[in-house]
Amino acid sequence: MRQPYASHPEDSRGRLFAEEESTFRSCFQRDRDRIIHASAFRRLKHKTQVFIEHEGDYFRTRLTHSIEVAQVARTIAGVLGLNPELTEAVALAHDLGHPPFGHTGEDALQRLMAPYGGFDHNAQAIRIVTSLERHYADFDGLNLTWESLEGIAKHNGPVTGDLPYALADYDARHDLELGTYASAEAQVAALSDDIAYNNHDLHDGLRAELFSTDELAELPLLDDCFAAVDAKYPDLNYYRRRHEALRRFFGVLVEDVIAEAQASLTDLNPTSVHDIRHAGRPMIRFSGEIWTRLKVIREFLFHRMYRAPGVVEMRGHVTKVIDDLFPLYLAQPELLPRQWRKDVAEASGDTALARIVADYIAGMTDRFAIKEHARLTGGEEAALIWR
Structure with a gap:
């Protein structure tokens, strides 16, 4: 049952540019x-989650990650009586602003754009x-509802202080x-x-052999999961055992998020989405x-996966791709595609x-950035990355 504190389509604040409503889809469905x-959503299929896109067919990309996020989000929203379409829209859009090479690419663009207002992938998603x-x-753009734009901009919480230019620019025209x-x-x-x-970084780290199943079985939360599997399936093979535990x-x-949310909502007793926004x-x-x-698991992943020697080595290669392309386009903007030259x-x-x-x-995918770098610089970076 939809709760009063859910976002109801009929109460939407609408779109920046007025449109006729659909006869069979709510505004959040649209x-x-x-x-x-x-286009930006399709390009996520060739953008890094942790491993560079070409490193293996089974590793998550930004696209598969976004689909998994949307699946979890829709499930939780349904249990809590929230609007599933709005939840799914924000989940699917939350990584649209990521550049190639994941957080490594973002770190490079943040540094390069520091003199020009900075770079932030959430703000870039709004720009897209x-x-x-x-x-x-x-x-221009998708003309999403105010509620979807709000969710993309501040799903991680209130945005205060100096705003990234991409977010400040839009917020000045349409207060979020x-x-x-x-x-x-x-x-x-x-x-x-x-x-x-x-969850999926543990899967991918195991597949990349950056750590072992036995090591995971000693971590908090996971120790109980492995124990439960071993008690129920004492003779389960290696791969099925770890899948069942994960x-x-x-x-x-x-289940924890659902239970904690239900307790928080009961305590607040909100009667509208306004109460949610102003709960403090x-x-x-x-x-x-x-x-x-x-947090113990996250720390484990940071040291054993995100900062694994092979991952760090690849970070160096792809950082050079961004570091070379940015000043090259800045000095020779005629190298940009024709449709960008009007801007x-x-x-x-x-x-x-x-x-x-x-x-x-x-907006580049991993593979396009690598190919453009090789084409424009004649460097050896592509060979190092695609080795």
Whole structure:
């Protein structure tokens, strides 16, 4: 049953550009569908999650990660009586702004864009869905509802202090109330992101042989999961055993978020989504006990996976790709594709040009960035990456 504190389509604050309503889809359904059909969403299939896209067919990409986040988010939203379509829309869009090479690419662009207003993947997602997707006759972007834009901008909590230029630019035209919490649907999407990557990074790390099943079985939360599997299936083979244990770990995280959210919502007793936004604290979060134990797993993943020698070596190679491409396009904007040159012609000053270059590079897939680097520099970086 839909709760009064859910985001109801009929109460939406609407779109920046007025449109006729669909006869058979709610406004949030249309948002979700537009995100799925966006060019930026398709490009996520060749963007890094942890491992560079070509390193293995079984490793997660940004696209498969986003689909997993959406699946978790829709499940939690259903249990809590929230709007599943809005939740799914925010979940599917939350990583649209990621550049190639995952957080390594983002770190490089943050550094390179520091003199020009900075770079942030959440802000870049807003820029994509409000400007860079240029397919519709009546507007740039996807013209999403206010609620979807709010969720993309601040699903991780209120955005305060100095704003990234991409977010500040849009917020000046269409106030997203960045100082408040987002809807419960957006908060669910944020926690679902945490659940998804903590689970699938363990899968991918095992497949990459960066750590062993026995090591995982000694970590908090996971020790109980492996013990439960061993008690029920004492003779289970190696691969099925770890899959069953990680499946239980996944369930523990989902169930904890649901139970904690139900307790928080009961305590607050909100009667509208306004109450959620002005609660002064997130309504969707892990319990203190689970969060304490989960932090040990996150620390393990940081040292054994995200900073594994092979991963760090690859980070160096792909950082050089971004470091070489950015100043090259900045100095020779005529190298940009034809459809970008109109923006270049209208750009006034170095900052405007740098932002166009950042938009172009951020939209690249891993493979395209590598190929463009090889084509434009004649360097050996491509051979090192694709070895």
